[in-house]
Amino acid sequence: MQFSSRFAYRVSALALASTICFPALAQDAAQEQPETNQSGGSQDEQVSDEVFEADIIVTASRMRGSVDTDVAPVVELDEADIASYGADSIADLVAQLGPQTSSGRGRGGQPVVLVNGQRVASFRELRRYPPEAIEKVEVFPEEVALQYGFRADQRVINFILKDNFTSREVEVEYGGSLEGGTDNGEIEVSQLVISGAKRFNIAGEFNTQTLLTEDERDIEQTPGSQPTVAGDPDPAPFRSLRADAESYQLEGSFNTAIGEGANAKAISVNLAAEQSYSRSLSGLDIVALTSPAPDSETAVRAIDADPLTRMTRTTSVSGGGAYRQSLGEFEFDLTLDASHVESETDIDIRRDLSPLVTQAAAGTLAIDGPLPAIPTPGVDTATSRTTSASARSTLRGSPIFLPAGEVNMTFAGGYGWTRIVSEDTRTALGENELTRGDLNGSLNLNIPLASDREGFLGFLGELSLNASGEINDLSDFGTLFGSTLGLTWEPLEGLTLQATMINREAAPGLSQLGDPVVQTFNVPLFDFATGENVLATLTSGGNPLLPAANLNDLKLSANYELGLFERANILVEFNRNRSENTTESFPLLTPQIEAAFPGRVTRDGSGTLIALDQRPITYAERNSERIRYGFNMFGRVGKAQEAPQGGGEGRRGGGPPAGASSAGGQTRMGPEQFQQMRDQFCASEPGTVPDLSKLPPFIRDRLTNEDGSVNMERLAAVRERFCNAEGAQPGAGGGGPGMFDPEQAAAIRQALCTSPDQPLDLTALPEGLRARLTNEDGTVNEERVARLREAVCQGENGEGAQGQGESSGNQRRGGGRRGGGRGGDDGQGRWFLAAYHSIELKNEALIAPGIPTIDYFDLGLARHSVDLEGGVFYKGLGTRLSGRYRSGYTIEGSDPTGASDLKFGDLVTFDLRFFMNLEEQKWLTGEQPGFFKGTRVSLSMDNIFNTRQDVVDGNGVTPTRFQPALIDPLGRTFEIEFRKLF
Structure with a gap:
């Protein structure tokens, strides 16, 4: 009964309705227990993979290669969405998704990158892949990084690749500043072959840019x-x-x-x-x-x-x-x-x-x-040699099943080694060598506490606890510890709430501790104390006295899926950072900073700044708070065309197969198509692999492992059930063992769609379905019956069975949630809009007890920042607009008249890009694209309004150090690109 219980709770009412109202593959689950998931996936994936071993088939299953998590994604993109960005490579696409992939934690770096739901050794493995090779993109919050052995300070971006894709690419770019003086160029060639689990990529690139001088x-x-x-x-x-x-x-x-x-x-x-x-x-x-x-x-x-x-x-x-x-x-x-x-x-x-x-x-x-x-x-020479190596292993699984669901465990351990050898003739220290070894380990548990779909404390919705611990033993610093504790709660469909607390110890970077001390002469600086522009000597290098920091972070977030357009969601985050003994770069030299670090500043007898020591410093306390909120919206342009039958080259199916229907993100087969599929299996010899490309994509996926290879055990089981004599008997349902024929489906609907006040006649239902609508003690589970009735009986009015109950076959587990969209070429265009606003509520530092607190808003920190990305793509023509806003601020000098104050104005910049797929322009290619097949030309312009930040002192004069062309030498720039895929 354990499998039956899991299955019944996990199958949505919509999936049940669609499989009953249309012919489906089935047999009595009591005959045998489900086979173990060969790819090591989740229990949900096991259920959906057992296409031929359950009474009811869930065809709207988790997409193979998606991330198995209950955490709602920040954004999802299908093939058409990806095409609307006009990206040249996966690296370019990640850059364009910056607002969605950047963390609001105030720590961390680039997002964790996965391929088909799996870790990769390095982003370099796939950064040059063309976007056309991607079937789907998923972006998840930082908490998902924990289940892959990373810290919860990086977002997760998962690329689901197509099963079969081949391309050769040539890309040529030329650009420069519209003010002249400099230009740049790029040539890139690459080849990619994807065949199931096998992938091969080779790429070469040449870049050049010319000198730009101050006189220009x-x-x-x-x-x-x-x-x-x-x-x-x-x-x-x-x-x-x-x-x-x-x-x-x-x-x-x-x-x-x-x-x-x-x-x-x-x-x-x-x-x-x-x-x-x-x-x-x-x-x-x-x-x-x-x-x-x-x-x-x-x-x-x-x-x-x-x-x-x-x-x-x-x-x-x-x-x-x-x-x-x-x-x-x-x-x-x-x-x-x-x-x-x-x-x-x-x-x-x-x-x-x-x-x-x-x-x-x-x-x-x-x-x-x-x-x-x-x-x-003379000539001074500075050399450095940096060697690093790391090994990281993870063991991920769900060996424990609680009443609310599976407990996901991730064990991670590894070792990292870094050595930096440097030498600089400007110092008398000779060769400087720094070495660090990092032996580390972590354990992460995701524990379900309540679950409506599993029938345990369902009134709470979906609630899970995440707990992790980590340890790092540094050869040059000692042992450091860290922990993370978080809750994820989905009180109602489409709304996900999260709370995460992080506490960990962190060591200064190797370079911050031991870089050689170097002096650089005649560096232009603005002296806030006197309001003068000076040439001073700067000292840089490491500080061996830096201590370990203690970091405490709190994140509260809400992600709500809006019922707008094709899909939309809004994300709100609050982040609070509390730190002790933090290592920081030396801040902007204001009178306040000079008073706090008097030993770092040297002045001559007249008070002129002549030297500044900018080596890293330590703050006793560092506190900050910020709110970040934003939205993502996706929609369609134009009238939909009938999808082509069958799959297309380089993708996993191009739409619903012949004879199948698609609704609500689900694919269902008609009797004729089912018979064709059975013939396909039975025509090949036992022990051989039939031509799976002729099978419907959702069936083909279930006969292959995670790596794309054919699962011979499942194939043999399917062949046996389809092709044996019993399976061919008419009493089997007209299409295989245990299949519902049209009369049986009508009888099921008649039994279910009686008046809700009348008791359900279980004898009119097939034995397998009857078992799933009853509890273990044999009583009727009224909640399941009510859900099933709602879905099935809506079909009497032309609803429910056609998938109108949910927008996109909404699935709880990984990637199949509302918003997945459908790929393929339906003739419609796509538009997207994303905007994120960050508000710095607090940002201050305490040098030491008894010293006044430093407010970073007085040191040049903008309170408000906005990032915008929007675009539209239709019939081979696309445009994308990117915008950035940073609010202004004032840095106070020491002159009581305000003459030495500096006022930095608001800065707003916009980038615009146009691109055209030439093979879709019939006015150019005629009926045969010929040379223009796979060809795209692009024109982009950055900083289209040529804006630069205005900086003036208390007298309204721009200091020499802050001339607009020194802040942004290029201004408005352009780039022309020619790209061809063969």
């Missing part, structure tokens, strides 16, 4: 750096705003599966190499020699000037791999990642003029003829 933007020079005498050279042409650079990249990845069924093992490897060069200019090294001409009062002035150049060369090699297999109720993952990066920077230094000074003092310096010998400029 009419930059006013900082006092002390410009010519002092007429005729002296201007340093502006020798100060770069943008470096001259080029890079070469080569990447490849390979994925495959070994074995079949429960013994299948997935293996992947990836390799990447990159080399880059850059050149920037830091002004002129000017030697000016002045001497009276012989027998004359006229001065003779001789000039020698050399540009100060910085050359950087970087070479990196990285690789990784992953191994995955099922171990009973668990799924085991092992990921490996390693990289080695070498960087060398040559920095011109000013010439040593002491010999000339000595000659001048001795009166032997004469310049009325040729210039005397001037020392050759």
Whole structure:
């Protein structure tokens, strides 16, 4: 009865109705227990996979490759949605999904990336895949990262790839600033082959950009750096705003599966190499020699000037791999990642003029003829070699079933190793070496407390507890601990509430502790104490005295699915961070910061700032609070066309198969199609694999494992039931063992659709269905009967059976929730709109007890920020608009008149992109696209209004350091792209 109970509770009323009102595959579940899920999936997946082993089939099952979780996704995209973004690669798509994939925690970094619901060794494995290879994208909140062995400070983005896809891609881009002075270009070629569990990708890319100097933007020079005498050279042409650079990249990845069924093992490897060069200019090294001409009062002035150049060369090699297999109720993952990066920077230094000074003092310096010998400029060299390697294993499964559902467990453990070796001729410390080993482990439990669908404390809805603990033993720092505790509650359909508390200890970064101390001379700074622009010496490097931090975070969130357009949702989050002994970069030097860190600032006798130590600092306390809310909306454009029959190349089915109907996100077969499917099975020899491409996609999915390989045990079981003599008997229902024929379906409806006041005649129902509508003691489960009646009997009015009860076959488990949308080419266009607003409520720091608290709103933190993404795509034409808003702020100086205050204005920027799929433009291609097949051209323009942040002092004057072209040298830029998929 355990399986029957699980099944009955999990099947939605809509799924029951659709399977009863249309012919479905069935047999008495009491005949045999369900087989174990060969791919190690959840119990929900087991139910949906047992297509031929249950009385009732749920065809609106969790999509293979989706994330198995009860947490509502932030956003979901199907194929048509993805096409509307006009992205060039998966990396480009992730960048465009920035508002949805960025965390509001104030910590963490890039989102956790999954492929088909599984961990990958590195994002580099798939970042160059074309978006056309994706069947679906799911973005989840940070809490989902815990079940994959990550911390809850990164969102999760899952890419479900197509089963079969092949492409060769060529991409050429050219762009630049509309103000001139610089341009850039890119050439990229790649090939991708996806065949079930096997994937192969290789890609190469070349990028280049030209130098942009200050004279091309009419930059006013900082006092002390410009010519002092007429005729002296201007340093502006020798100060770069943008470096001259080029890079070469080569990447490849390979994925495959070994074995079949429960013994299948997935293996992947990836390799990447990159080399880059850059050149920037830091002004002129000017030697000016002045001497009276012989027998004359006229001065003779001789000039020698050399540009100060910085050359950087970087070479990196990285690789990784992953191994995955099922171990009973668990799924085991092992990921490996390693990289080695070498960087060398040559920095011109000013010439040593002491010999000339000595000659001048001795009166032997004469310049009325040729210039005397001037020392050759020297070069400082900074090198670094960073090597890192990590191994991480996870064991995920659901071995315990409580009354409210499955307990999901994730065990994770690994080891990370990093070594940084650096040397800088500007210091006398010689070679500096830093090494850190990190032995770590974690355990995460997701425990269901109440569940309406499982019939346990159903009045509470869906309620689960998440608890995790972690430990990190650092070779250079000691042992650190962390824990996470959270609740996820779905009190009603479409509304998900979450509360998460995180407490953990964190060590400073390796570079923050031990980077070599380096001084950089003549750096332009604005001195808030005096309101002056100065050239000062900056000290950077590590601070070995930094302690471990204690971090305490609280997150409260609500995600509500709106009944608007095709799908829409609104997300509201509150984040509070409380930290002790945090390591921070040195903040903006205001009078308040200078008073708190007087030993970091050096002034001369007149009070002019001449040196600043910017090495990391420690705050005794750091507190912040913020609210972030936003919405995602998706809709359709134009009139829908009839979907093509059968699947298409490069996707898992192109729509409902011939003879099938689709409603509410579900696919159902008619009798003729079912007979065709049975013939397909029985025409092949036992032990062989029939042509699965001819089968309906929702059946084909259930005959393959998670890695795409054919599950021979399920195939054999299906063949036996379809093709044996008993299965062919008419009494079997006209289509296989236990099938409901039309008369039987009508009898079921008649029995169910009597007056609700009359008792249900169970004898009129098939034995298997009757068992599912009764409790273990044999009494009728009125709640199940009521749900089933509502769904089935609505069909009498043309509703319910056609899937009108829910918008998209809403499923609780992973990815099948409302909003999944349907892929394929239905002739309609798509539009989308997403906007997120962040409000900083509090952000302050305490240096030490007894010292006034520092308010970061006085140091240049914007209270409000808004990110907007919107677009529309129809008949091969698309446009996308991106917008960003940052509110203004004021930084107070020390002048009581306000003259040294700086006011930073609001900043609003918009980016616009147009793209056209040429093969869909009949006016260009005619009836045959020919060369234009798979071709797209794009035109994008960033910062279309050429806005830059306005910065003025108390007198309304823009300081030299904050000239608009120094803040944003490029302004309005454009890019033209040609892309072709073969």
